[in-house]
Amino acid sequence: MxxxxxxxxxxxxxxxxxxxxxxxxxxxxxxxxxxxxxxxxxxxxxxxxxxxxxxxxxxxxxxxxxxxxxxxxxxxxxxxxxxxxxxxxxxxxxxxxxxxxxxxxxxxxxxxxxxxxxxxxxxxxxxxxxxxxxxxxxxxxxxxxxxxxxxxxxxxxxxxxxxxxxxxxxxxxxxxxxxxxxxxxxxxxxxxxxxxxxxxxxxxxxxxxxxxxxxxxxxxxxxxxxxxxxxxxxxxxxxxxxxxxxxxxxxxxxxxxxxxxxxxxxxxxxxxxxxxxxxxxxxxxxxxxxxxxxxxxxxxxxxxxxxxxxxxxxxxxxxxxxxxxxxxxxxxxxxxxxxxxxxxxxxxxxxxxxxxxxxxxxxxxxxxxxxxxxxxxxxxxxxxxxxxxxxxxxxxxxxxxxxxxxxxxxxxxxxxxxxxxxxxxxxxxxxxxxxxLTKTRAFNRLYDVATIIQSGYVDFEGWDYGPVYSTFGFNDVEGVRTRFGGRTYFGQSDPWRIEAYGAYGFKDNKFKYGISAKILLDQKSRLIVGGGNRRDVEQLGTSLTNSTDVLGRSLASSSLLNVGDTDKLSSINLSVFAIEMEPLKNFTVRLGANYRELKPASEGFSLDYYVDEDRTIIDSEINQTEISTIFTWTPGRKLSGYGVERNVVNEDEFPTLFLNYSLGVKDIFNSDFDYKKVQFFYNQPLLVGGLGRSNLSLEAGKTFGAVPLGLLSVVPGNQTYFALYNTFPTLDFYEFVTDSYTAVHLSHNFNGRFLSRIPLLRELNLRELIGFRAVWGDISEESKSIDASGLPLVAPDSDPFYEYSFGIGNILKVMRFDVHFRGNYFDNPDARSMAFTIDFGFHF
Structure with missing residues (x-):
């Protein structure tokens, strides 16, 4: 009818x-x-x-x-x-x-x-x-x-x-x-x-x-x-x-x-x-x-x-x-x-x-x-x-x-x-x-300013300069660092895009750069071919799940305020080539190959490993070729545009499942190691009715084969005063190192459900936050036997390491403050029992 x-x-x-x-x-x-x-x-x-x-x-x-x-x-x-x-x-x-x-x-x-x-x-x-x-x-x-x-x-x-x-x-x-x-x-x-x-x-x-x-x-x-x-x-x-x-x-x-x-x-x-x-x-x-x-x-x-x-x-x-x-x-x-x-x-x-x-x-x-x-x-x-x-x-x-x-x-x-x-x-x-209105010069000036604030890029008719927020940085190796970069941009549905940057450190007096390009070959299957190269200074071990972004922003460039010494930075020369397609809506398959050259950038920091079985010959650089197959499923994700890059409309409202199988291949481009690596990542935002909003993420991975420190899975610590996603704020960099791991992160925002009932505090519109993080990991004797870095390779294998946190959000509408407490492993050298982090952002 x-x-x-x-x-x-x-x-x-x-x-x-x-x-x-x-x-x-x-x-x-x-x-x-x-x-x-x-x-x-x-x-x-x-x-x-x-x-x-x-x-x-x-x-x-x-x-x-x-x-x-x-x-x-x-x-x-x-x-x-x-x-x-x-x-x-x-x-x-x-x-x-x-x-x-x-x-x-x-x-x-x-x-x-x-x-x-x-x-x-x-x-x-x-x-x-x-x-x-x-x-x-x-x-x-x-x-x-x-x-x-x-x-x-x-x-x-x-x-x-x-x-x-x-x-x-x-x-x-x-x-x-x-x-x-x-x-x-x-x-x-x-x-x-x-x-x-x-x-x-x-x-x-x-x-x-x-x-x-x-x-x-x-x-x-x-x-x-x-x-x-x-x-x-x-x-x-x-x-x-x-x-x-x-x-x-x-x-x-x-x-x-x-x-x-x-x-x-x-x-x-x-x-x-x-x-x-x-x-x-x-x-x-x-x-x-x-x-x-x-x-x-x-x-x-x-x-x-x-x-x-x-x-x-x-x-x-x-x-x-x-x-x-x-x-x-x-x-x-x-x-x-x-x-x-x-x-x-x-x-x-x-x-x-x-x-x-x-x-x-x-x-x-x-x-x-x-x-x-x-x-x-x-x-x-x-x-x-x-x-x-x-x-x-x-x-x-x-x-x-x-x-x-x-x-x-x-x-x-x-x-x-x-x-x-x-x-x-x-x-x-x-x-x-x-x-x-859109034909007036005055309006276009206002619109350009608003676009810069929102996107971080300055438009020059086909070429955008930016991100402007990355123009200056600081770390122990480079000192003051300046960065200039940009991207091609003709519209939100561009079939191809090129991005590049150059950076210079005034302490090490060295020039760094990165460049990447990708093109959409077929719109129906979203067949994309891309590649690039980056030579830069980086803090390894800030994430358990590998990033495949050749121009990924280095944590080393933003470590102006730190807890303790940040003296474990590395120099990286990374080349990437990948083919990606989307056979089903929100299901992506990516086949990639990358080549890395790793060596220490900080004085006194070592990535050394033994080359021979008798442990008499040491190499301080890692050359590694890796082939990877990545599956990503994001059910319920909504996207805008149909070019080589698309805008995610409903950020933080859909689950993400990530599976990566990587194969390290020895002797190709002087590659040093054979190994296999499997990684799984799951993230799920949750609305808990009137009790607020939670976020749960699970990570698990295992490396099969002996690999040196630079290729191991480092439990990500956080030695800054700023919140970093899926890190452990009371851990130092390289405090725990693994080749097998399982980690869980759970956070919850009560959206002021309890503080709103307390007189005087009610008018501040503050929001209660709690969190829990835990990781279990192990490291094989084979990987320990080839390590010559001098660092103690410790894994949380006897008991899972865990942290818990309490925080207050919506301070002045833009700031969040959290106190993090270490749950165990207090006997580790220089172990921190407590940490503080702040975060800034515009949230409703």
């Missing part, structure tokens, strides 16, 4: 913030169209603000509720002459509207004497017993599996998506800012946000149309892009993919709603009863169905929760409409507000289908009311549902290469036919404004 949903979908917007400025300017922009705008604050007769009061236009379903400060903003495209304000325990008040724009309103509600107790209950914690709202919520839980596309074995529908970035809080100081010299015309396109009441300026818009197919029996889903159109930063797919990935798919019936790498408790879930207060607020007919309105708000501050309301049908117990807004004290960085609105349509008496999904985030440096920032908005519309049309399993197979180039060149007739919601005049003007 096939269903076309009508356009008469119930729309009940909930606007929860107040803005008191910019509206005279706004009014002048909107004289040509009918529109009603109201805003202000609601107080009781004692002068206290009334949170969560209902504010609606008379004889309409267009309304909102006041926020926790009693403030509201509401607008509609139609003309209205009366505003109705109501709240449980108060007399309903009707306010005549003198004009189409009424702002800074101060509305007073008078209490009903007979309902004072209800008001107290409503404002504080509501009861979990004898609460009609919770009784209705339990009905929703009992019937939730019958709602939506999950009720059918197969489904398909058409989806229209609109993404938009806007600069918000446009005022005279911003308009007159010298930053916008030469771009003043853009402010003619400013508009008012229907949720917050702020004046904003659109800067980017992207439209997409998809056909979506799914099979609940096979647990498969497939999206086919029919059309894509954007303006603004139309060459920056990273920006588009960031916006899309921020708004991951979420289901209000599940216990947690995930976005910005956080898990928010859903107000409709079974866990919501311990997290939210619920109040039965109203009842009314919606689309000829009797529905109940339930208002909800958090029981505690600073948790990952929402406030808002939802409508529930009285027979199917399905949610008809829901509004979710983060509270102002929610523990999330760089976000002032997140607003979600979903509308559902009745298919029959037992099934409701989503028809509209709106998501908006207000990005800002702080949460002050007048702070300027960026709106990121996504609107999804759904139609043309079809059900129980079975397709073979092969239909859902995801192609490795699928650029769908024709989808990016659709005619205007296509968009007129496939848009489920027409662009308003302001949105239509975005295309005109942004096309003009």
């Amino acid at each position: 096939k269903l076309h949903l009508s356009d008469e979908v119930f729309f009940y917007p909930k606007m929860s913030k107040q803005a008191y400025i910019f509206f005279l300017f706004l009014f002048s922009l909107n004289l040509l169209q009918a529109q009603t705008k109201v805003g202000g604050v609601v107080n009781d007769d004692a002068g206290k603000t009334v949170p969560f009061a209902n504010v609606v236009f008379a004889s309409s379903s267009t309304g909102t509720t006041t926020n926790e400060d009693g403030e509201f903003y509401l607008q509609a495209e139609e003309d209205y002459d009366t505003l109705v304000v109501s709240f449980i325990g108060y007399e309903t008040t009707r306010i005549p509207l003198k004009s189409s724009v009424n702002l800074n309103m101060e509305i007073t509600l008078n209490q009903e004497a007979s309902s004072l107790d209800e008001v107290v209950i409503y404002r504080g914690k509501t009861s979990k017993k004898n609460n009609p709202a919770i009784d209705i919520l339990k009905k929703v839980w009992e019937n939730r599996r019958k709602n939506g596309v999950r009720a059918f074995e197969q489904y398909s529908y058409k989806e229209y998506e609109k993404l938009e970035f806007d600069i918000n809080t446009i005022d005279s100081s911003l308009i007159k800012n010298p930053l916008f010299n030469g771009m003043e015309f853009i402010f003619d396109y400013a508009d008012t946000n229907a949720v917050t009441g702020k004046t904003y300026l659109p800067m980017f818009i992207n439209e997409s149309v998809y056909k979506v197919y799914g099979d609940n029996k096979l647990n498969e889903k497939k999206e086919v892009l029919l059309g894509n159109k954007n303006s603004g930063f139309n060459q920056n797919r990273n920006l588009i993919d960031f916006v899309k990935e921020v708004y991951d798919d979420y289901d209000i019936y599940k216990n947690y709603i995930k976005f910005f790498d956080k898990s928010f408790v859903s107000p409709v879930s079974t866990t919501g009863i311990d997290t939210y207060n619920y109040v039965l607020s109203d009842s009314a007919y919606i689309d000829n169905k009797w529905c109940y309105n339930i208002v909800y708000y958090p029981r505690r501050e600073n948790e990952l929760t929402f406030k808002g309301d939802f409508w529930v049908n009285d027979t199917t117990w399905a949610v008809k409409n829901i509004n979710m807004e983060t509270t102002k004290d929610v523990n999330i960085n760089w976000i002032k507000q997140v607003y979600i609105e979903q509308d559902f349509k009745v298919l029959n008496d037992s099934v409701f289908l989503i028809t509209r999904d709106f998501f908006m985030a207000d990005f800002a440096l702080n949460k002050k009311k007048k702070s300027k920032g960026i709106y990121a908005k996504r609107t999804l519309l759904y139609d043309e549902y079809e059900f129980n049309n079975e397709r073979p399993t092969s239909f859902y197979k995801q192609p490795v290469y699928n650029p769908q180039a024709q989808a990016y060149d659709r005619s205007e007739e296509f968009w007129e036919e496939n848009r489920m919601e027409k662009l308003n005049e302001d949105e239509q003007g975005i295309y005109v404004m942004l096309d003009s």
Whole structure:
């Protein structure tokens, strides 16, 4: 069967913030169209603000509720002459509207004497017993599996998506800012946000149309892009993919709603009863169905929760409409507000289908009311549902290469036919404004600066200089080190790329360099051929799992602050050639060959080994040829672009499995050793509901055959004060050396779940961190027998070495501080029982 949903979908917007400025300017922009705008604050007769009061236009379903400060903003495209304000325990008040724009309103509600107790209950914690709202919520839980596309074995529908970035809080100081010299015309396109009441300026818009197919029996889903159109930063797919990935798919019936790498408790879930207060607020007919309105708000501050309301049908117990807004004290960085609105349509008496999904985030440096920032908005519309049309399993197979180039060149007739919601005049003007803006010199200067900050590269039309952050470094061998490099870059889907750098140490007075190149030969199989050469100074033993990146950044160049002596650096001459392909989506096979020349770079450090069985002849350099076969599987990984390099969209959201089989071959290019090596790596990020986020990684490996120190697997220590991935902060470099090893790393971020409940600390939005690391390893007698380095070759073979750590994150929103404790092996020379690390980064 096939269903076309009508356009008469119930729309009940909930606007929860107040803005008191910019509206005279706004009014002048909107004289040509009918529109009603109201805003202000609601107080009781004692002068206290009334949170969560209902504010609606008379004889309409267009309304909102006041926020926790009693403030509201509401607008509609139609003309209205009366505003109705109501709240449980108060007399309903009707306010005549003198004009189409009424702002800074101060509305007073008078209490009903007979309902004072209800008001107290409503404002504080509501009861979990004898609460009609919770009784209705339990009905929703009992019937939730019958709602939506999950009720059918197969489904398909058409989806229209609109993404938009806007600069918000446009005022005279911003308009007159010298930053916008030469771009003043853009402010003619400013508009008012229907949720917050702020004046904003659109800067980017992207439209997409998809056909979506799914099979609940096979647990498969497939999206086919029919059309894509954007303006603004139309060459920056990273920006588009960031916006899309921020708004991951979420289901209000599940216990947690995930976005910005956080898990928010859903107000409709079974866990919501311990997290939210619920109040039965109203009842009314919606689309000829009797529905109940339930208002909800958090029981505690600073948790990952929402406030808002939802409508529930009285027979199917399905949610008809829901509004979710983060509270102002929610523990999330760089976000002032997140607003979600979903509308559902009745298919029959037992099934409701989503028809509209709106998501908006207000990005800002702080949460002050007048702070300027960026709106990121996504609107999804759904139609043309079809059900129980079975397709073979092969239909859902995801192609490795699928650029769908024709989808990016659709005619205007296509968009007129496939848009489920027409662009308003302001949105239509975005295309005109942004096309003009990208031609101005002033804008391109700003865009270039932003690109440098984001990518670390300076664009010179086909050649990028960078990374700029690696220009200077320091280590014991080179002293002050300067590095200059770059890459070819014509676009995000370049079929080939060359990278190169040169570096110079002012202490050793030596020049170093690296160069690599790779080319995409076949897009369908992603057949890539690449190679390169690097001669540099490096700290070996900083990772158990081998890196195959010929230009991998050396830890030696960033060791300005260290714990103890960093006197075990090596000189490396590495040449690599590799062939790579992707036979299945997110499954990569890489065949490679490399040749290494290793020798000590630090004075007093040795990689010596015995050449003969009698242990009389010593060599201090290692020449080694190695052939490797690497398999990498990253299920669930999302990528952008289809060139030789692609951007990972959903970083840290998918597992990684890595298997490497390496063969050391003697006598080829004067290679010194025969050996075999197997390495396995597994990394799994985990969202643990309301308890935060974990990350688990496992590493294991074994070398078959006798090899010297330079080819052994060194347990990675960390002698810096900075956090380094999968290292052991209380270990020194070369403290443990193995040829067989198994390691585990487990970390967990509670996202402030406990600190948010402590007075005084609550306002700092700190986050609790814990970690555990352990490694077991062994070293063969054959490898020990050829070692002549003079270093004690010790492996954690009697008991696994382990560490544990405690930390505080989100310090000043950008810093993390951890204290690490050694668990055993205190008798090792110069063993450190404790270590401190810091880390910097921008995290939500």
